[in-house]
Amino acid sequence: MSRYNVRSIALDILLSIEKNQAFSNLLLNKSIEKHEVRGKDAGLLTEIVYGSIQRRDTLDYYLAPFIKNPKKLQSWVRVLLRLSVYQMIYLDRVPDRAIIHEAVEIAKQKGHRGISSMVNGVLRSIQREGVRSFEEIQDPLERVAIETSHPLWLVKRWAEQYGMDRTREICMANLTAPKQTIRVNTARFTVDEVKAQLQEEGIAVEKGEFAPEALEVQKGNAAYTEAFKKGMFTIQDESSMLVAHALNVEENETVLDSCAAPGGKSTHIAELLKGTGKVISLDIHDHKVKLIAEQATRLQLTNIEPTVLDSRKAGDSFGKESFDRILVDAPCSGFGVMRRKPDLKYVKTQKDVEQLSHIQLQILEAVAPLLKSNGILVYSTCTIDQEENSDVVHAFLQKNDQFKEDNTFVDRVPEQLKQNVKHGQIQLLPDQQHSDGFYIACLRKQV
Numbered sequence: 001m002s003r004y005n006v007r008s009i010a011l012d013i014l015l016s017i018e019k020n021q022a023f024s025n026l027l028l029n030k031s032i033e034k035h036e037v038r039g040k041d042a043g044l045l046t047e048i049v050y051g052s053i054q055r056r057d058t059l060d061y062y063l064a065p066f067i068k069n070p071k072k073l074q075s076w077v078r079v080l081l082r083l084s085v086y087q088m089i090y091l092d093r094v095p096d097r098a099i100i101h102e103a104v105e106i107a108k109q110k111g112h113r114g115i116s117s118m119v120n121g122v123l124r125s126i127q128r129e130g131v132r133s134f135e136e137i138q139d140p141l142e143r144v145a146i147e148t149s150h151p152l153w154l155v156k157r158w159a160e161q162y163g164m165d166r167t168r169e170i171c172m173a174n175l176t177a178p179k180q181t182i183r184v185n186t187a188r189f190t191v192d193e194v195k196a197q198l199q200e201e202g203i204a205v206e207k208g209e210f211a212p213e214a215l216e217v218q219k220g221n222a223a224y225t226e227a228f229k230k231g232m233f234t235i236q237d238e239s240s241m242l243v244a245h246a247l248n249v250e251e252n253e254t255v256l257d258s259c260a261a262p263g264g265k266s267t268h269i270a271e272l273l274k275g276t277g278k279v280i281s282l283d284i285h286d287h288k289v290k291l292i293a294e295q296a297t298r299l300q301l302t303n304i305e306p307t308v309l310d311s312r313k314a315g316d317s318f319g320k321e322s323f324d325r326i327l328v329d330a331p332c333s334g335f336g337v338m339r340r341k342p343d344l345k346y347v348k349t350q351k352d353v354e355q356l357s358h359i360q361l362q363i364l365e366a367v368a369p370l371l372k373s374n375g376i377l378v379y380s381t382c383t384i385d386q387e388e389n390s391d392v393v394h395a396f397l398q399k400n401d402q403f404k405e406d407n408t409f410v411d412r413v414p415e416q417l418k419q420n421v422k423h424g425q426i427q428l429l430p431d432q433q434h435s436d437g438f439y440i441a442c443l444r445k446q447v
């Protein structure tokens with residue numbers, strides 16, 4: 001595969017993301033398979049696609065002084081310029097002249113002479129003159145927004161919730177590459193067994209930062225291994241691994257996972273139950289419930305029952321007080337996982353946050369009666385927005401006085417995170433723990 005093709009494929013992927021607002025990781029994986037992009041080329045393609053999305057607004061800021069008629073610029077030309085400038089500024093392994101040459105060739109093929117000479121002119125000017133500084137932006141919020149390529153409304157919102165300094169750190173952290181961590185299937189294997197098997201397959205791993213069953217991948221991709229096929233582990237961020245521990249399950253218990261697909265947490269709960277008891281795994285989408293069943297089969301866990309159901313109607317299918325533990329790993333804005341899904345920041349709106357917080361509260365209220373007294377209800381999201389996190393929990397507790405914050409939650413949190421637990425809740429931020437941003441609240445139903 002030549003470099004020319006890699007950039008051409010990158011352009012097609014980026015255009016398709018712009019047009020359909022499809023998630024970048026899915027589209028990228030499909031293209032890698034379709035074009036059989038391998039080795040270093042796959043790495044370069046991934047870097048160009050993710051980087052160009054992640055830095056979109058910064059790249060436009062850099063390009064703006066060099067483009068005479070921005071309104072007339074066709075979207076494919078803008079995307080081609082973005083991905084070329086991304087490489088010139090952020091990747092040092094390809095010389096600028098090669099990047100410019102390839103951009104001009106693509107422009108010739110896709111457009112006409114006028115366009116290719118404009119692309120050539122813009123990129124050569126940037127090569128010669130460099131790009132402008134962020135110091136030109138007076139407003140500090142706007143500067144963070146442009147410098148880290150986040151929408152201004154989101155930067156403003158986080159500045160109100162977390163303060164200016166923390167917001168900048170969060171936004172910067174969202175530009176870094178996420179780690180790959182795996183969760184050992186402790187129902188069937190030990191951490192050492194999995195480590196040894198992966199090492200045999202050329203995948204270097206180290207102990208995770210805080211979850212006992214976590215291994216951090218240092219080299220290689222654990223997804224394409226025999227160990228994965230054999231069900232020795234699940235690929236999961238470490239912050240997500242805290243959720244099943246928060247439930248504090250004991251063998252033979254019955255657990256409701258009310259928003260379960262694709263099954264990352266259901267399978268963890270099933271593993272902690274050591275194959276005993278039962279996990280009823282609900283999801284509203286039929287095609288997603290199939291994914292839970294697939295994972296349970298791969299991991300050889302027989303104590304999971306994947307079920308298609310809107311959990312807001314769970315009361316029609318299950319009796320009051322029928323579960324020992326309930327998890328609501330709610331649909332959310334995903335603002336904690338922007339490193340993995342950088343397109344989210346341009347797609348989600350303030351209205352989405354508001355609507356999601358209503359659904360989250362509805363789900364909590366619907367499943368609450370199904371919990372036995374003294375049982376634990378865990379609410380979690382992969383977002384860092386307070387309206388979807390502590391505000392939802394606060395609203396729920398106000399209306400449901402049978403529930404209280406579970407102060408024993410702190411005992412089930414790893415040592416280095418204990419200080420982050422407040423009132424039975426923890427908010428992990430991407431700049432602090434180097435994991436995904438994640439929120440967990442642990443509530444107990446009073447006897």
Ligand SMILES: C[S@@+](CC[C@H](N)C(=O)[O-])C[C@H]1O[C@@H](n2cnc3c(N)ncnc32)[C@H](O)[C@@H]1O
Binds near residue numbers: 264283284288312
């Ligand atoms: C954050 S994801 C869950 C991730 C999952 N717990 C895991 O660890 O793999 C939220 C899920 O909730 C599902 N969902 C959204 N609304 C729902 C509802 N009303 N009832 C049940 N599931 C719902 C979505 O389809 C999505 O799969």
